[in-house]
Amino acid sequence: xxxxxxxxxxxxxxxxxxxxxxxxxxxxxxxxxxxxxxxxxxxxxxxxxxxxxxxxxxxxxxxxxxxxxxxxxxxxxxxxxxxxxxxxxxxxxxxxxxxxxxxxxxxxxxxxxxxxxxxxxxxxxxxxxxxxxxxxxxxxxxxxxxxxxxxxxxxxxxxxxxxxxx
Numbered sequence: 385x386x387x388x389x390x391x392x393x394x395x396x397x398x399x400x401x402x403x404x405x406x407x408x409x410x411x412x413x414x415x416x417x418x419x420x421x422x423x424x425x426x427x428x429x430x431x432x433x434x435x436x437x438x439x440x441x442x443x444x445x446x447x448x449x450x451x452x453x454x455x456x457x458x459x460x461x462x463x464x465x466x467x468x469x470x471x472x473x474x475x476x477x478x479x480x481x482x483x484x485x486x487x488x489x490x491x492x493x494x495x496x497x498x499x500x501x502x503x504x505x506x507x508x509x510x511x512x513x514x515x516x517x518x519x520x521x522x523x524x525x526x527x528x529x530x531x532x533x534x535x536x537x538x539x540x541x542x543x544x545x546x547x548x549x550x
Contacts, residue, residue, distance in 0.1 A: 394504040398485050399495055406482065406508035408432070408474070409452070415508070417479050417486035422510075430455045434476065446476040449515070460520070465527045467515050475511035482508065 389397065398404065404415040406422060413422040413432070424430035437446040437457075448457045453470040460468055479487050484498035 389506055391503050394506055395496070395499055398483075398504045404483050404504065404508060405506070406477075406510060408510045409472070409512045413510075415482045417483040417490075422476070424455075427455075432457060432474070432476075434479070437476070439478070440475065444478050444481075445511075446474075446478065448474050448476070450474045450512075462523065463527055464524060465531050467520060467524055471515045473513040473515060473518050475513065477508060477510075481505070 405425070406413050406415050408422065408424075412425040414425060416423055417434075420433060420435040422432040422434065432448070432450070434446055437448050439445065440447055449460055449468075449471055450456070450473070451458050451468070451471050457474075458468070458471065460471065476482075480498060480502045484502035484504065485495050488495055488497040
């Protein structure tokens with residue numbers, strides 16, 4: 385059983401250089417805000433880059449599509465007519481929640497500057513949402529309809545051009 389630390393112990397560990405950890409779909413990742421990434425403990429080559437990821441409407445979470453088989457973030461084709469396999473949406477807490485000490489350092493503040501408002505946490509977790517439970521379903525549906533109409537128009541145009549050749 386993993387030991388739970390008090391807030392004071394968590395802060396002391398972070399100030400001593402221990403980077404925070406976060407659960408990503410049952411896998412343990414290290415939060416390295418300096419490098420703007422989450423790095424799998426069991427496979428450091430498995431990284432989720434945070435730089436450039438969009439935020440949710442509240443600005444409190446990063447959002448990305450993640451291929452669970454390839455173990456990498458992806459940018460889906462907005463013209464897709466099928467939902468991609470093995471893809472989920474990750475909702476990742478903002479840097480203030482992930483590592484308030486690193487953020488304070490980045491802005492030239494005392495290491496503990498943000499701790500009262502954003503305490504170090506040992507229960508960080510990325511929300512994982514299957515892509516089939518997102519608005520991507522509607523996008524795929526609209527794309528299928530556009531594709532169907534395009535095919536129908538092409539068929540009609542082919543028939544018309546064959547008829548004009550006579």
